[in-house]
Amino acid sequence: MEDRGSEPALVLVFSGKRKSGKDYVTDLIQNRLGSDVCCVLRLSGPLKQQYAQEHGLDLDELLGPGPYKEQYRADMILWGETRRRQDPGFFCRLVTRGVWQPVWVVSDARRLSDLQWFWSEFPRQTRCVRVQTSEETRKQRGWSFTAGVDDAESECGLDSGVEFDWIIVNESDAPSLEEQLKPILKLAEEAADQR
Numbered sequence: 001m002e003d004r005g006s007e008p009a010l011v012l013v014f015s016g017k018r019k020s021g022k023d024y025v026t027d028l029i030q031n032r033l034g035s036d037v038c039c040v041l042r043l044s045g046p047l048k049q050q051y052a053q054e055h056g057l058d059l060d061e062l063l064g065p066g067p068y069k070e071q072y073r074a075d076m077i078l079w080g081e082t083r084r085r086q087d088p089g090f091f092c093r094l095v096t097r098g099v100w101q102p103v104w105v106v107s108d109a110r111r112l113s114d115l116q117w118f119w120s121e122f123p124r125q126t127r128c129v130r131v132q133t134s135e136e137t138r139k140q141r142g143w144s145f146t147a148g149v150d151d152a153e154s155e156c157g158l159d160s161g162v163e164f165d166w167i168i169v170n171e172s173d174a175p176s177l178e179e180q181l182k183p184i185l186k187l188a189e190e191a192a193d194q195r
């Protein structure tokens, strides 16, 4: 039998282009709610772990925001897609195993199949959030266009066809993240209280 922990009270599924600030925003949410209430789940976590092991790479570097992971991204995408073709819920099931906190924040949905998995497992609890950032700001954070990555499903799979519950604009001239995240944090606190 699968070790599923307990049912979440709320599942916030985040997506956004690379360097949009998905990790930054989801870390902020966890800091606000506390790690006994909120767990950040990265679908790329088990993917990177397995990929690093098979290829003799530095997992901490692969997990970090620096340039190291970019050298391997295109190949990791292909590697992960092979897994997902066999079983679209493979990484979703791995990261949710044993999670006990009431609020789950998935930091990196990339494909419709990721969203569909959470919608079908937790239809009442799942909400989708997009982190939106201009190319200019992403460039300032180190992004540059890479063919095979920025034009592939990994980056474009959720560009259209999804009605997001919230869109967070992560730009210096937008309302503060604190302000934009207020309704999400309120919902999360209410959901956690009701459990």
Ligand SMILES: Nc1ncnc2c1ncn2[C@@H]1O[C@H](COP(=O)(O)OP(=O)(O)O)[C@@H](O)[C@H]1O
Pocket: 016, 017, 018, 019, 020, 021, 022, 023, 024, 025, 065, 141, 170, 171, 177
């Ligand atoms: N609002 C922000 N203020 C300051 N730095 C930010 C902000 N958003 C993102 N960053 C920085 O930009 C870089 C990319 O953000 P990250 O969260 O890793 O993006 P993603 O996970 O979408 O690739 C990181 O170094 C992060 O600290």
Ligand SMILES: C[C@@](O)(CCOP(=O)(O)OP(=O)(O)O)CC(=O)O
Pocket: 017, 018, 019, 022, 023, 043, 044, 047, 063, 069, 073, 076, 077, 080, 108, 110, 154
């Ligand atoms: C192979 C990947 O899982 C790599 C994802 O790495 P990160 O989640 O670190 O990416 P960003 O935060 O957007 O920079 C992508 C995939 O298609 O599965």
